């Protein structure tokens with residue numbers, strides 16, 4: 001598929017205050033243990049503005065675990081995740097998550113999005129136009145009737161993002177969405193993420209692509225060994241506060 005180089009248009013009626021429903025996020029002394037190993041070792045943080053938050057750290061630092069705990073896919077061993085004071089189910093209903101490997105059902109791209117809209121409770125008669133609108137906004141209208149599972153990995157990831165966007169979440173969690181994509185598809189995903197952020201959606205994204213992190217991040221969470229080592233504004237890249245983060249940015253292996 002030929003990727004669209006033009007900027008991605010915003011979905012027309014997007015609300016710039018969408019993320020405000022779930023913010024601030026307050027995480028308090030969050031822990032996740034497997035057997036004797038504490039994999040998330042007491043993380044506390046507050047996210048209180050809508051700019052994209054980028055999660056950085058070496059392999060195994062605990063980024064995916066943290067995202068899953070934030071989304072409620074895993075239950076913490078101890079500690080709390082509080083999304084704007086809402087109960088967990090209500091908070092989760094206003095979030096979407098995109099993983100490194102997208103899961104597509106054996107049906108058309110459009111039907112995949114319609115299915116997700118159905119799960120969210122949208123009446124059948126509205127689903128088709130909402131799905132097509134989301135594909136249009138993502139520059140993917142040409143893929144609507146293609147079987148989703150035969151698309152390339154990069155195309156599937158763009159569709160997964162469009163599907164998440166169609167759900168109009170307040171918060172979008174992304175776990176290394178461009179990890180296995182070529183540069184063109186990575187950039188297309190990045191543009192989608194930026195467009196979604198511009199619609200007022202709070203983005204929390206793990207990535208290993210430092211260029212992408214620099215371009216997107218309003219703030220950075222740097223993790224090592226299951227701990228939050230730094231939470232700083234985007235100046236992180238030029239002035240990391242800790243030796244661990246400086247070593248990470250130099251490309252050194254974890255100590």
Ligand SMILES: Nc1ncnc2c1ncn2[C@@H]1O[C@H](COP(=O)(O)OP(=O)(O)OP(=O)(O)O)[C@@H](O)[C@H]1O
Nearest residue numbers: 034039057058059060061062063064065066176206
């Ligand atoms: N459900 C689980 N049960 C037990 N251990 C787990 C579980 N999920 C992850 N782990 C372990 O926890 C550690 C952190 O994993 P996690 O996937 O969160 O790291 P990551 O920072 O996302 O790494 P990468 O950048 O490689 O994706 C790893 O040692 C992993 O093997």
